[in-house]
Amino acid sequence: MLERDGREGRTEVTFVLPADTPPGPVSVVGDFNEWKPGTHELTPRPDGTRAVTVALAAAASHSFRYLAAGDYWFNDDSAEGRPDGNSHLAT
Template identity: 40%
Template sequence: MIKRGKQAQSGQVKLTFSVPVDQAPGGLSVVGDFNDWDPYAHPMQVKRDSYELTVTVPADRPICFRYLADGGVWFDDVDADYHDQHGGHLRPVAQSVEADDEPLAVSA
């Protein structure tokens, strides 16, 4: 699950990522273009029965991300706005997605 915060005057927005612990026993990180794909930059913390992490990103551009579980297992979030061979893409500020929207630009 992904929760989007409200855009701040600074042009930043907080994103909260949440994944049930049973999907990745052992550990999990959020890895993406916002942290230069560094698997150690954003390890998720266990909160009750899920891993959670909140990051602050620019609100004006889509981000590309994936989850990395212990053992080198990559997986995508079903709540991403768009998926392709590079992972999930997310518009940090909630926007409606029309059927005829162009795919988001891939950055990585």
């Protein structure tokens, strides 16, 4: 799930997943962090989910995926898909 909060000149996007699905560490990897795993790792929240917030330029388009333990790549069901297989996010 994606949560968006517009700020002056940027959009803060929070990437949210259930606590244990998939199990183990998960990071969001995309063109906004040069596809570097571990740069934006999701951390537990009090409500039982895990999340990470990333500040992105407003009026931009980004591709991303999640990377879990065991080299398991997956998309966000709440995001638009792209022909290249990645999730798409417009800010």
